[in-house]
Amino acid sequence: MANTYTLIASNTVGLLGSATITFSSIPSTYTDLLIKSSARTDRVNTVDYYKLKFNGTATSYSERSLNGNGSAAASENNNSTSYGFNYAIDAATATTSTFSNAEFYIPNYAGSNNKSYSTDAVTENNAATAYAAFTAGLLSNTTAITSITLESANAANFVQYSTFYLYGIKNS
Amino acid sequence: MTNAIEINCATGEVIERPLTAAELTQREADAKAALDAKAADEKAAADKEAKRQAVYAKLGLTADEIAALA
Numbered sequence: 213m214a215n216t217y218t219l220i221a222s223n224t225v226g227l228l229g230s231a232t233i234t235f236s237s238i239p240s241t242y243t244d245l246l247i248k249s250s251a252r253t254d255r256v257n258t259v260d261y262y263k264l265k266f267n268g269t270a271t272s273y274s275e276r277s278l279n280g281n282g283s284a285a286a287s288e289n290n291n292s293t294s295y296g297f298n299y300a301i302d303a304a305t306a307t308t309s310t311f312s313n314a315e316f317y318i319p320n321y322a323g324s325n326n327k328s329y330s331t332d333a334v335t336e337n338n339a340a341t342a343y344a345a346f347t348a349g350l351l352s353n354t355t356a357i358t359s360i361t362l363e364s365a366n367a368a369n370f371v372q373y374s375t376f377y378l379y380g381i382k383n384s
Numbered sequence: 385m386t387n388a389i390e391i392n393c394a395t396g397e398v399i400e401r402p403l404t405a406a407e408l409t410q411r412e413a414d415a416k417a418a419l420d421a422k423a424a425d426e427k428a429a430a431d432k433e434a435k436r437q438a439v440y441a442k443l444g445l446t447a448d449e450i451a452a453l454a
Contacts, residue, residue, distance in 0.1 A: 221391045223398060230389045231403055231411065237394035261418060270410075288425050294414065367415035369386065378393065 215383055217246070222377040229254065229369040235378045236359040240322035242380030247316040247360065249376045255303040255368035259335055259343050263365040264296035264316065266327060272352040280344045297365060300333035300345040310336040311374065312343075321357040326350055386411075 220242075221235055238245065253260040259281075275290045279299050290297060302312040314333035321327060331347040362376065386408065390399045403411065440450050 221393045221396065223389055223391050225389065226400070228385070228387055228400075230400070231386045232388040232407075234388065234390040235393055236390055237392050239393060261422075263414060263418070286425075286429055290421065293421070294417065297418075363411075365414065365418035367411045378391075 216381060218242070218380045218382075220245075220378045220380050222375065225370050225372055225374040227372050229371050230374075231367075231369050232361055232363040233370065233376050234359060234361040235376075238321075238358050238360070238378070239380070240356060240358075242322070242382045243320065244381040245316075245318040245321050245357070245360070246379040246381060247314075247362070247376060248379070249314045249316075249362065249374070250311045251314065251374040251376070252302040252306070252311045252371050253304070253364045253366075253368040253374075254371055255364060255366050256305065257303045257366075258306045258337060258339075258341055259299070260301040260303040260368055261365035262296075262298040262301055262314065262331070262333065263363045264298070264329075264331070264349075265361045266318075266329075266351055266353070266357045267355055267359050268361065269351065269353055269355075270294045273349060274352070275347050275349040277345060277347040279346075282339075282341045282343070295365075296329065296331070296347065296349045296351070298331040298333045298345050298347050300335050300343040301364070302335045302337065303368065306335060307338040310338070312336060316360075316362075318357060318360075323356065324354050326352050326354060327357060 273293045277288045312335040316331050318329045329349045335343040386403045
């Protein structure tokens, strides 16, 4: 069982915002990776969606997701998509200065099997409508993961003070 | 200007640069695909619910009975 969390790298988005956040040259010395983020985008909506890519790969992602919006729940299947999804980032019309929380977990990222991952995110909004999303995903690609990119699936930008932390996990 | 941030985990270097033209084009295509996929999912869910309601109507169930089945 994993019992160590080592901070590999982190970033806080500056005044100009950013369309993408990429962790590159990730060392292969851990068993699992975990990204924790606190993020908000400038999409003109209450919610935005995370887009997740490993090694810049733009094919062969499959997912099952559970989503809630404060009044209804839904499940979705996405097969053979060009990136991973999570449906819960605070966006421009959510309560001012609130940020969503998210975790992205990638076990056995440096191995030679296809890559599984899970995501877990919630938005914060002082209203009945707020979003929660959970995803179980698979990238059908055996290449070891050395880079991870997060961005808005709606071509928006992460705003200032969004933060991203990449941890390496191993059992020794 | 739309920026990209890259954090090199080996060196700790953080590079902030404008997106390239190709990246901007891909980003727009991805955004359209995301909206299309979400709309298709929502339509499928709405169609399924409409069919469910049609079955309830055909069975002549009351609102309380429908709620009990949910």
